[in-house]
Every structure is written in C-alpha cells, then in structure tokens.
Amino acid sequence: MSSSIKQIVEQLMEPYLEAHPEFEIVDIEFVKEGNNRFLRVFVDKEGGIDIDDCGRISEYLSAKLDEKDPIPDAYFLEVSSPGAERPLKTQRDYERAVGKYVYVKTYEPVDGLKEFEGVLQSYNEHELTIHIGKKMHVIPTQKIAAARLAIEM
Numbered sequence: 001m002s003s004s005i006k007q008i009v010e011q012l013m014e015p016y017l018e019a020h021p022e023f024e025i026v027d028i029e030f031v032k033e034g035n036n037r038f039l040r041v042f043v044d045k046e047g048g049i050d051i052d053d054c055g056r057i058s059e060y061l062s063a064k065l066d067e068k069d070p071i072p073d074a075y076f077l078e079v080s081s082p083g084a085e086r087p088l089k090t091q092r093d094y095e096r097a098v099g100k101y102v103y104v105k106t107y108e109p110v111d112g113l114k115e116f117e118g119v120l121q122s123y124n125e126h127e128l129t130i131h132i133g134k135k136m137h138v139i140p141t142q143k144i145a146a147a148r149l150a151i152e153m
Contacts, residue, residue, distance in 0.1 A: 005030045005071060009041060012064040022046065026082040027089065037075035042082040049081045088147040094123040103150040104130060106143045117150055
C-alpha cells in the first residue's frame with residue numbers, strides 16, 4: 001500500500017481520535033482483490049470494538065474521504081476490529097502483549113526456527129523473549145517479519 005494513503009487516512013482520523021481517545025488505529029490496508037479495491041481500517045479500544053463503534057467511525061471517515069477525495073480509484077471502505085489475532089506492529093502493541101500468547105515469524109532462523117508460537121515473556125526495542133514449552137527464545141526485533149496475538153490451541 002502506498003504509505004501516502006496510510007498517512008492521509010491517519011491525518012483524517014486525527015480529530016476523531018483526539019475527541020475519542022479510547023480508540024486507536026491498529027492497521028490500515030489499501031489492497032486490490034479481483035477487480036475491486038478495499039481501504040480497510042482496523043480500529044480497537046480497551047475491551048474491544050463493536051459494530052456500532054465501527055459504524056460511527058466509518059461514517060466519520062467516509063465523510064472526510066469524500067470531502068478531501070485523496071484516492072482517485074474507486075474503492076470500498078471497511079472499518080473493523082483487528083480480531084482476536086491482532087497484529088503487533090508498534091512498541092506499544094508488543095508491550096501490551098507481554099504475558100499473552102503470540103505468533104512471531106522471522107526473516108531468518110533464530111535458534112534454528114523461523115516461526116515461534118508461545119507466551120511473550122518480555123519485550124524491549126532490541127529483542128523479545130518467547131516462552132515455548134520449557135525453552136526461552138530470544139529474538140532480535142530487527143529479525144521479526146511479522147507478529148500477532150495468537151489463539152492457543
């Protein structure tokens with residue numbers, strides 16, 4: 001996705017988020033699927049977001065997008081929860097995930113593995129530690145390709 005579209009959406013949402021500090025943008029995607037384009041905005045709040053919250057945010061953002069018209073292509077706007085397997089993207093996301101079950105994929109092997117699923121024991125800007133079974137794995141943050149909360153099976 002064009003980083004400019006993400007920045008535009010973030011800027012358009014700033015007044016709403018300032019007026020409603022309980023909400024946060026988790027992720028923004030602008031993708032093509034088949035012949036259609038989708039602008040997806042994933043929003044959350046403590047305790048979770050509901051359909052009414054999504055509707056109010058969608059109405060606000062839709063009006064702002066119509067007013068500014070920053071995207072020349074036709075697209076569908078979707079505002080939703082990031083779900084139970086919420087992505088971990090920011091330092092704040094990782095810090096809040098300490099003590100929770102997570103999935104981490106790395107660019108290159110760490111301890112002979114590229115995929116880790118276990119409890120996030122600790123996090124700082126340089127590394128995180130995941131407890132899997134009886135072993136602790138320390139993963140440098142620059143080697144993380146993707147991370148998200150996970151559902152323990």
